[in-house]
Amino acid sequence: MALPPEPIDTVLVDTKVAVVGEITGVVATGPALPHREGKKGEKDLGNKAPWQRVTLRIDTVLRGGLKQGSTVEVLKPEGAYLVDAGTKGPFLLGAAGDDGVAPILGRYGPDTWRLEVVQQAFAKA
Amino acid sequence: MRISDKQLRPIADRVAQTPTKRVDDRLVIEILAAVADKSGRSAAQALTELSAPGKTRAEQLAIAQAGLSKGERKDIETLLDQSGFSFDAGAKNFLEALIGRATLETGGGNGPLPPPAAGVVADERGIRGTLEAGMVIEAINLSSAPDQRLHLTDTKEIGRAGAGGQFVLDANSVTGTDAMKRLTAGDVIRLRGRRADGTTTDWIELKVGGRDTTNAQFNGMRLTLTDDGRGQVGLTHNTGRPLTEPGAQLRFINLRTGDQLDVKATADGSIPANLKIAGKAGDQIAVAVSDGTNNADLKTVTTTLSVLGNSGTVDPADDPMPHKDEVRSDGTPMYPLRRYNGPLFVNGPTSNDVRQGVIGNCYFPAAVGAVAHMMPKVIEDAITEVRNPQTGEREFQVRFYSSSGRMELVTVDADLYTRSWGGPIYGTTPNASNPDSMELWFPILEKAYAKWKGSYDRIGNGGSPASVLTALTGKSTRYFDTSYNDADEIFRAVKAAGDAKQPMTAGTHDDKKIYTNTGVYADHAYSVLGAEESGGKKFILLRNPWGESEAGNDGKNDGYFKLELSQFMKLYGDVAIVR
Numbered sequence: 001m002a003l004p005p006e007p008i009d010t011v012l013v014d015t016k017v018a019v020v021g022e023i024t025g026v027v028a029t030g031p032a033l034p035h036r037e038g039k040k041g042e043k044d045l046g047n048k049a050p051w052q053r054v055t056l057r058i059d060t061v062l063r064g065g066l067k068q069g070s071t072v073e074v075l076k077p078e079g080a081y082l083v084d085a086g087t088k089g090p091f092l093l094g095a096a097g098d099d100g101v102a103p104i105l106g107r108y109g110p111d112t113w114r115l116e117v118v119q120q121a122f123a124k125a
Numbered sequence: 126m127r128i129s130d131k132q133l134r135p136i137a138d139r140v141a142q143t144p145t146k147r148v149d150d151r152l153v154i155e156i157l158a159a160v161a162d163k164s165g166r167s168a169a170q171a172l173t174e175l176s177a178p179g180k181t182r183a184e185q186l187a188i189a190q191a192g193l194s195k196g197e198r199k200d201i202e203t204l205l206d207q208s209g210f211s212f213d214a215g216a217k218n219f220l221e222a223l224i225g226r227a228t229l230e231t232g233g234g235n236g237p238l239p240p241p242a243a244g245v246v247a248d249e250r251g252i253r254g255t256l257e258a259g260m261v262i263e264a265i266n267l268s269s270a271p272d273q274r275l276h277l278t279d280t281k282e283i284g285r286a287g288a289g290g291q292f293v294l295d296a297n298s299v300t301g302t303d304a305m306k307r308l309t310a311g312d313v314i315r316l317r318g319r320r321a322d323g324t325t326t327d328w329i330e331l332k333v334g335g336r337d338t339t340n341a342q343f344n345g346m347r348l349t350l351t352d353d354g355r356g357q358v359g360l361t362h363n364t365g366r367p368l369t370e371p372g373a374q375l376r377f378i379n380l381r382t383g384d385q386l387d388v389k390a391t392a393d394g395s396i397p398a399n400l401k402i403a404g405k406a407g408d409q410i411a412v413a414v415s416d417g418t419n420n421a422d423l424k425t426v427t428t429t430l431s432v433l434g435n436s437g438t439v440d441p442a443d444d445p446m447p448h449k450d451e452v453r454s455d456g457t458p459m460y461p462l463r464r465y466n467g468p469l470f471v472n473g474p475t476s477n478d479v480r481q482g483v484i485g486n487c488y489f490p491a492a493v494g495a496v497a498h499m500m501p502k503v504i505e506d507a508i509t510e511v512r513n514p515q516t517g518e519r520e521f522q523v524r525f526y527s528s529s530g531r532m533e534l535v536t537v538d539a540d541l542y543t544r545s546w547g548g549p550i551y552g553t554t555p556n557a558s559n560p561d562s563m564e565l566w567f568p569i570l571e572k573a574y575a576k577w578k579g580s581y582d583r584i585g586n587g588g589s590p591a592s593v594l595t596a597l598t599g600k601s602t603r604y605f606d607t608s609y610n611d612a613d614e615i616f617r618a619v620k621a622a623g624d625a626k627q628p629m630t631a632g633t634h635d636d637k638k639i640y641t642n643t644g645v646y647a648d649h650a651y652s653v654l655g656a657e658e659s660g661g662k663k664f665i666l667l668r669n670p671w672g673e674s675e676a677g678n679d680g681k682n683d684g685y686f687k688l689e690l691s692q693f694m695k696l697y698g699d700v701a702i703v704r
Contacts, residue, residue, distance in 0.1 A: 002633075002647070002648050002650070003481075003483065003484075003485060003487075004482075004483075005674065007547070013428075014342075028145070030144070040589075040604070041589045041590065041591050041632060042587050043487055043491075043587060043588070043590065043648055044485040044487045044488060044588070044648060044650065045485070045586075045587040045635065046586065046648075047635055047648065049638075051144065051302075053144045053145065075301060078302075078303070080637065080646070080648075081637050081647070082637045082638045082641060083641055084641060087642055095307060095309070097296070097300045097306065097307040097308065098249045098296035098297070098300060098307065098309065099145065099296060099300065101144075101301075103306070108646065108674075111641065111642060111644070111674075114678070117682070
């Protein structure tokens with residue numbers, strides 16, 4: 001769904017960890033979700049991509065206790081984007097579940113806000 | 126992977142559908158029960174026996190081995206060797222011992238499992254208990270729901286009760302969806318069983334056991350604060366989705382007057398009706414929340430919200446109803462209308478004035494931005510400021526063209542659905558949080574389009590930018606498909622149209638994988654602003670109707686960018702050009 005990014009202030013509240021990193025692999029992908037076909041030229045139909053469990057290499061830590069150079073498993077929730085090995089950028093991560101796997105926040109994951117936007121938001125918070 | 130045993134197959138299918146495909150000690154007990162069913166016991170009896178307090182691993186293994194058939198042995202081998210499942214050490218040893226590949230380890234942490242309780246209990250390891258045999262179990266985490274786009278009835282199927290009604294669900298298998306985001310100590314879980322005929326048990330609410338270090342959430346976007354004109358501010362939960370955790374303690378503090386209001390959240394995570402606190406429009410209200418354990422003194426403020434002016438009620442004759450996501454179950458809008466008094470135009474309309482709001486109508490701002498860029502006079506001529514002959518109030522007459530070319534006029538006022546947190550919820554122009562200075566033409570145009578089509582819902586679930594180009598200009602469009610038209614042909618058409626000031630839009634594909642890290646977004650419409658050649662390369666000039674988020678980094682993040690033609694052909698599926 002091509003909605004604008006959420007205001008970053010509303011997402012920072014739930015951000016436990018923020019890093020710059022790169023996806024190194026996709027561990028698992030959820031089942032395909034129902035797909036709505038539009039008429040010719042129609043956009044913003046709201047189809048969602050499935051969840052993915054992925055490994056994320058931490059290149060820089062902006063906030064939180066992860067170690068630079070380490071790799072963690074994270075959850076890309078159902079939504080408007082997919083990731084793959086090589087996907088990089090700023091990742092905001094929410095509270096980890098019982099299994100220690102934290103969800104990626106932001107409507108478009110690492111493409112939701114530029115790094116400088118994230119840094120400015122942290123500086124302001 | 127082929128599992129022949131009908132008791133084992135559904136267990137394997139269930140594991141295969143989990144994100145981690147993890148098999149732990151608890152799940153292995155279900156496998157052992159499925160195997161043990163040929164030893165004179167039913168699977169349900171075996172599960173009860175295997176789960177009995179004090180039962181050792183050796184005794185559990187013996188029960189399973191007594192019923193192990195040749196086919197089941199093969200199935201266990203398949204699970205171990207071909208499934209790709211992730212076995213915990215103890216679970217793997219159990220299964221390998223069952224088929225004689227390994228000796229059973231009895232020490233360490235591989236002890237017998239806790240029995241399912243009478244009723245249902247949860248801790249951070251999982252949810253277990255007893256309902257009716259074969260019931261599908263569905264649940265929602267009420268503590269994490271306020272941050273999700275969920276109603277409290279949006280439960281997730283988390284498992285199935287066995288033949289004896291018992292179930293032991295590992296935390297990994299029940300979490301990871303919006304409804305069951307996590308299983309954290311202190312969380313409130315709402316759960317019920319669904320029978321094959323569709324009927325259900327009553328809801329069961331349980332608290333996840335363990336040390337609670339996570340405070341209740343509060344979603345400030347779901348609360349509207351309105352000046353009632355009599356020195357009081359009304360607090361309205363503006364959605365059917367939860368505001369906070371059920372039973373949470375809330376404190377509202379007027380930062381100007383110091384007035385405080387303490388409220389306990391309802392069982393549905395809402396607040397009681399008709400709540401008021403002393404104050405007026407423009408006041409800032411701080412909100413503190415506690416789950417009773419964390420932030421118990423309510424000293425830490427979660428969020429601060431602004432009080433809106435009172436703009437009366439929606440008049441269906443004048444104001445289009447909101448998108449369905451912003452309408453309560455009783456049919457009333459969740460957000461109040463607020464009167465905006467800014468100028469209709471500031472230095473004429475431009476594409477930079479256009480900002481998409483919270484509904485799925487990118488096709489509309491993309492087309493409007495394109496017309497504003499190429500034919501600003503069309504926009505200026507389409508909106509006429511008038512006075513209501515009865516009330517003398519400021520209104521706007523907006524002209525559209527139907528697909529058959531018939532001109533139609535729609536009259537709207539400058540009341541826009543607005544949240545306490547920020548400005549209008551639908552399309553805006555820059556400076557949206559100031560009701561006295563925001564340039565009005567784009568939100569007025571969108572409001573009139575919503576009224577013409579029926580409501581914001583009618584225009585907010587996808588659509589065609591070409592139809593909006595026609596509605597604004599009265600002209601038909603040419604359509605280019607990047608699968609059928611070659612790159613040079615499209616470049617020539619866009620260049621010629623740009624030079625001739627013909628509005629254009631382009632749309633991306635719905636294949637989300639190809640867009641990651643490109644700065645371009647799937648299933649999205651863009652304004653096309655022209656084409657150019659520089660340095661021997663061909664470029665298409667574009668604008669994202671969000672007014673931000675673009676390919677490349679020119680240091681502005683204003684939505685404007687250019688793409689090399691080859692990249693444009695890969696990422697975009699179609700171009701519409703006004704004739």
